[in-house]
């Protein structure tokens with residue numbers, strides 16, 4: 102089959118158009134008359150300079166596309182070696198090259214051909230029987246514009262993918278870093294704590310009250326560092342959705358008793374009044390008790406931390422039967438939270454300025470984020486109400502187990 106190659110600028114005087122561009126068009130048609138017609142139509146255009154390369158079959162068109170860049174391809178629906186619609190699929194270009202916008206030309210009005218063309222990835226289709234100089238140029242200009250937009254979107258998408266991959270790998274790196282630092286620090290820290298505790302207990306000889314007080318500060322600091330590392334590692338595990346929930350049927354009474362007991366020395370140290378109100382009987386819940394203890398300990402710990410000596414904390418557990426949930430609230434008479442900060446306190450690392458506590462020190466701003474994640478993984482909700490200078494109430498719900506046949510679940 103003959104391959105006609107017309108490689109000449111159709112408007113010799115104009116190297117640049119009003120837009121400053123020469124539009125390179127590849128015409129793929131085995132009919133030399135139609136190739137000439139296209140060339141003639143496009144040379145008439147006043148505003149745009151078209152540079153037309155014409156070939157007579159698909160194979161030659163593929164070669165042209167590999168060797169050179171085109172802004173648009175006009176391709177006949179039926180070619181001697183392939184269908185115009187198969188052209189795009191068969192085009193193997195370097196990754197750096199974009200497939201040019203393609204207009205499939207059909208013989209008749211050819212609706213089926215047109216639909217097939219668009220499905221095959223063509224930008225547009227034109228009926229040869231009604232094409233004019235104007236409609237041809239317009240179709241090419243539209244296709245080129247669409248092609249440019251598509252290229253820009255593709256480029257943006259690729260850049261986003263690369264950025265996303267980089268972020269993901271940075272994130273993994275940070276997680277590994279936290280975990281290994283935590284491990285490297287916590288092991289010697291636990292040993293240091295153990296030695297201090299031995300001295301505190303008088304194992305290494307008599308200790309005065311004054312020395313005991315100092316040693317106690319050292320023990321508290323060890324516990325604080327360890328708890329910060331726990332929070333950091335917990336947060337990275339939550340990010341990676343690697344936190345484990347081992348849910349079983351259980352009741353909250355035990356959870357509350359354990360939390361309250363673990364807070365008793367901090368409560369005494371600040372001379373706080375801690376009241377517990379538990380509605381009985383409470384329904385059974387489908388919970389991971391250790392995780393719920395983690396949430397309640399965090400809320401109680403904060404209440405102790407942000408309440409001045411002599412203040413009051415109330416833990417209230419009630420059954421909201423209509424909503425099938427149990428609600429756990431921790432109310433304190435502490436410093437409260439400014440209105441502007443309240444919507445953000447569950448955000449990671451968020452801390453209200455100038456808060457902190459001489460007894461318990463400042464935290465990392467992760468506790469509430471972890472608490473929220475745990476509550477959400479239980480299918481509950483968590484929220485806070487507060488007024489600056491007038492205390493805060495943190496509350497969360499846990500769904501009541503639907504049946505005693507609920508089985509334990511694991512999220513890994």
Ligand code: ADP
Nearest residue numbers: 403404407446452453456464465466467468469
């Ligand atoms: P942190 O470890 O800093 O306490 P959290 O995530 O537990 O981190 O809390 C975030 C911030 O919310 C705290 O820094 C504090 O400013 C505020 N906050 C939390 N609980 C209370 C409370 N009961 N009273 C006042 N402010 C609170």
